[in-house]
Amino acid sequence: PPLDEILNLHDFEAVAKAVLPPKAWAYYSSASDDEITIRENRAAFQRVWFRPRILRDVTSVDWSTTILGCKSSLPIYISATALGKLGHPDGELNLTRAAAKHGVIQMIPTLASCSFDEIVDAATPGQPLFLQLYVNRDREITKKYVQHAEKRGVKALFITVDAPQLGRREKDMRMKFVDDGAGAKVQENQKDVKKDQGVARAISSFIDPSLSWKDIPWFRSITNMHIILKGVATPEDAILAYEAGCQGIVLSNHGGRQLDTSRSGLENLVDIVAALKTKGPWPNPNFAVFVDGGVRRASDVLKAIALGASAVGVGRGFLYAFSSYGQEGVERAIEILRDEFEMNMRLLGARSISEIVPEMVDASALRSH
Numbered sequence: 038p039p040l041d042e043i044l045n046l047h048d049f050e051a052v053a054k055a056v057l058p059p060k061a062w063a064y065y066s067s068a069s070d071d072e073i074t075i076r077e078n079r080a081a082f083q084r085v086w087f088r089p090r091i092l093r094d095v096t097s098v099d100w101s102t103t104i105l106g107c108k109s110s111l112p113i114y115i116s117a118t119a120l121g122k123l124g125h126p127d128g129e130l131n132l133t134r135a136a137a138k139h140g141v142i143q144m145i146p147t148l149a150s151c152s153f154d155e156i157v158d159a160a161t162p163g164q165p166l167f168l169q170l171y172v173n174r175d176r177e178i179t180k181k182y183v184q185h186a187e188k189r190g191v192k193a194l195f196i197t198v199d200a201p202q203l204g205r206r207e208k209d210m211r212m213k214f215v216d217d218g219a220g221a222k223v224q225e226n227q228k229d230v231k232k233d234q235g236v237a238r239a240i241s242s243f244i245d246p247s248l249s250w251k252d253i254p255w256f257r258s259i260t261n262m263h264i265i266l267k268g269v270a271t272p273e274d275a276i277l278a279y280e281a282g283c284q285g286i287v288l289s290n291h292g293g294r295q296l297d298t299s300r301s302g303l304e305n306l307v308d309i310v311a312a313l314k315t316k317g318p319w320p321n322p323n324f325a326v327f328v329d330g331g332v333r334r335a336s337d338v339l340k341a342i343a344l345g346a347s348a349v350g351v352g353r354g355f356l357y358a359f360s361s362y363g364q365e366g367v368e369r370a371i372e373i374l375r376d377e378f379e380m381n382m383r384l385l386g387a388r389s390i391s392e393i394v395p396e397m398v399d400a401s402a403l404r405s406h
């Protein structure tokens with residue numbers, strides 16, 4: 038369908054499913070084992086209800102914010118999703134260019150199809166970018182990569198901590214990996230690549246399962262970028278991250294692609310915020326809490342913010358947008374979300390992000406399952 042008939046982010050998913058080659062659809066849409074967690078990621082948002090406030094003069098509303106010191110036109114960043122060229126010949130550059138035009142922040146994946154430098158070169162001067170990091174068994178490679186990123190102006194390092202081994206995404210595993218040029222360019226030192234068990238396994242053999250809390254000071258010693266741990270799921274680990282001197286965490290289950298039947302980030306948010314409140318000021322200007330997983334509507338984002346998130350990450354929403362319509366699809370997705378923010382904030386009675394408070398949601402049913 039023509040792009041102007043796309044009315045919401047779900048529509049992109051339907052188009053992507055119809056137009057993508059089976060291998061790409063399997064890699065993008067799959068989640069681990071029985072795909073319970075990916076389902077819960079969506080369902081959790083539907084168990085939080087709004088408590089809208091009325092008569093507040095909502096003529097002008099402002100949904101812009103600051104994420105890790107960087108201006109963002111939306112309280113959303115583009116989360117890292119690997120292998121953009123499986124979906125579109127321009128791969129991740131679709132996101133970079135759309136993000137530049139609309140003032141949104143992109144997190145570059147370690148396993149991007151385009152090289153890191155191609156992506157940074159496509160950005161406009163001063164465009165804020167984050168980097169997602171898979172840590173290599175060969176720490177020299179990781180050190181060079183991180184320091185190069187900092188030199189090129191990347192603002193924050195999101196270390197993925199929920200993937201010491203990739204989950205079994207069985208839809209993907211049924212496909213054979215054929216290197217047709219979409220493969221990741223950055224970590225070409227991979228040895229013993231297994232090509233008979235899907236895309237994910239073929240590209241991830243370099244990831245170091247020995248990564249531990251002891252490595253955090255080393256990261257601190259090699260970079261001045263903000264360090265965020267992506268994939269935290271418990272108050273215990275949230276506090277360890279805080280005490281280790283990280284600048285934030287992402288409550289994430291990797292889009293349901295790692296440990297199946299782990300709780301959604303939204304469900305974990307309430308307990309984690311409560312735990313962090315015992316450790317310091319709240320909201321804490323030096324420690325950000327992000328959520329990702331299943332976000333498809335501005336209303337989802339507003340719920341997460343009300344419950345204490347600084348901003349949220351969106352993965353498949355933008356991935357499906359560029360898979361079906363390239364850069365224009367991503368731009369349309371951003372515009373749709375912007376319109377949804379305007380309407381939902383007016384209806385909720387919040388004129389700015391700071392006016393979105395816990396009292397605006399009823400989360401009593403969130404953990405009743």
Ligand code: FNR
Nearest residue numbers: 065116117118119197291292329330331351352353
């Ligand atoms: C991901 N995600 C991911 N995360 C990460 O840290 N490194 C990676 O390489 C990838 N790759 C990746 C590929 C694909 C196809 C998907 C769908 C996801 C996880 C991603 O950053 C984010 O946590 C989830 O996508 C959020 O859930 P939604 O928005 O996809 O529902």
